Amino acid sequence: MPIKTPITVAYGDGIGPEIMTATLKILIAANAQIDPEVIEVGEKIYLEGNTTGIPQSAWESLKRTKVLLKGPITTPQGGGYKSLNVTLRKTLGLFANVRPCVAYYPYVPTLHPKMDLVIIRENEEGTYTGIEHRQTEEVYQCLKIVTRPGCERIVHYAFEYARKFNRKKVTCLTKDNIMKMTDGLFHQVFNEIAAQYPEIQHEHYIIDIGTALVAARPERFEVIVTSNLYGDILSDVAAQVAGSVGLAGSANVGNHMAMFEAIHGSAPDIAGKQIANPSGLLNGAIQMLIHINQPETATIIENAWLKTLEDGIHTADIYSAENSKQKVTTDEFADAVIARLGEKPTYFKPVEYKQDVRSKIECYGEIKKSHSKKELVGVDIFIENTKFTPNELGEKISKLSDSMQLIVITSRGLKIWPDSMIDAPDTNQCSCRFQSSPDIKHLKTISHQDIIHLLQEFEKIGLDVIKTENLYTFDGTVGFTLAQGQ
Ligand code: NAD
Secondary structure, eight states, rough: OOEEEEEEEEOOOOHHHHHHHHHHHHHHTOOOOOEEEEOOSHHHHHHHHHTTTTHHHHHHHHHOOEEHHHHOOOOOOOSSSOHHHHHHHHTTTTTTTEEEEEOOOTSOSOOOTEEEEEEEEEESSBGGGEEEESSSSSSSSEEOOHHHHHHHHHHHHHHHHHHHHHEEEEEEEEEETTTHHHHHHHHHHHHHHHHTTSSSSSEEEEHHHHHHHHHGGGGGGGGGEEEEHHHHHHHHHHHHHHTTTTTTTEEEEEEEEEEEEESSOGGGHHHHHOOOOOOOHHHHHHHHHHHOHHHHHHHHHHHHHHHHTTTEOOOGGOOOOOSEEEEEEEEHHHHHHHHHHTOOOOSOOOOOOOOOOTSSSSOOOOOOOOOOEEEEEEEEEEEESOOHHHHHHHHHHHHOOSOEEEEEEEEETTTEEOOSSSSSOOOSSSHHHHHHEESSOOOOOOOOHHHHHHHHHHHTOOOOEEEEEEEEETTTTEEEEEOOOO
């Protein structure tokens, strides 16, 4: 008897139970060696008063199986409980979101019948750390946090994925012309890691033109790696361009756990009607089978599914008079796939996933052994200035420190002192940059005490300090962007 792999299964909300039942029925009929443990997560658990939406018993199951096949979950928008998906991704360390965007023309209409690209999105960092503050009546801030190990893990994952699935090119998308340090790091790490994969082509585009190219010529891309927010937006653009939002599955993968699902939501409008298309979740389950090293079963199911599509057996969402032969319910669609297990498609290219000892892709960000010399050389003090004009402010604060000089005052990144053309900035939040020397090549070390002293002087003249950001050099290289005009 082959050993069955335990997997955790969450049926989810809305259409979740119908599409999960259909998906599991196909998996079992294809003789997938899985042993499902069912957990309850989502709306019902929230309504019982558990604000995470995940009971302790579910975490225990996940710890045991390390694999989750999940139906869609209903999440309220703009308020209410936090997204269970974000909680799962972060808690389980699922750093890579893998979304294949494939055209199934002519059964699903698209302008790009040859499109077949995979988007690999960083899943834990960037603006999704959710660190936001209101600083003044008018000013709100969201912090974007990017780490070198985080960039290394995701870029490495993209190249390993390309190697495993025989893709020839990896494209990196960033906005490093504007965010020179955070996106600059992502791009730099991409170049470093690309050099370790000489057999795979690599290229980089700025995210805006890159997204335009995905919309206009998606066939030219194979694997795209990008950061969290860009990847979130781009993967919906790409799925829409492929015409297959309802058919796509996605994987959220970490080194120790993985979660597989459809990309669509819980579709409350059609829940309980037996008309939902189970294909998105089935495609997620196919990725799961590859992950748990059952590639033959994944191959059999995907080929049967493609054959069902091209035989014109369609659920209502993709049914059309020209391309369909039979409109079926969720269950009937599952039965049609089961009836074709062992068959291959003739219009679509059959797939073949090979047995591969490295079925799980593990990627770790390098832990640097040697540390660069970090020196404190100045401070940006953010204030709400309701008292002074920029010139008065510059005059008042320029003599407050013995160890640092006031270099520049900026508002929303625009210089307002010295020598500014701006009489009155649009908002009264501004940043006062103090450095140990005006020349960034001759910065000297200062102490935290110097900064504390300066803050006390700010307080004496009644300035509201919102926050401070220390300025460091690392082996003499400045660790901050230069202000406008600096
Ligand atoms: P949705 O994807 O649920 O539905 C959008 C439209 O597509 C609806 O008309 C729906 O009927 C249709 N549709 C979706 N899946 C279908 C399927 N398999 N077969 C046929 N038609 C399908 O998006 P929404 O309405 O914006 O979101 C509903 C809920 O789902 C929200 O609470 C949202 O937060 C949640 N959601 C969850 C996930 C997830 O769990 N991963 C993802 C997206 C949205």
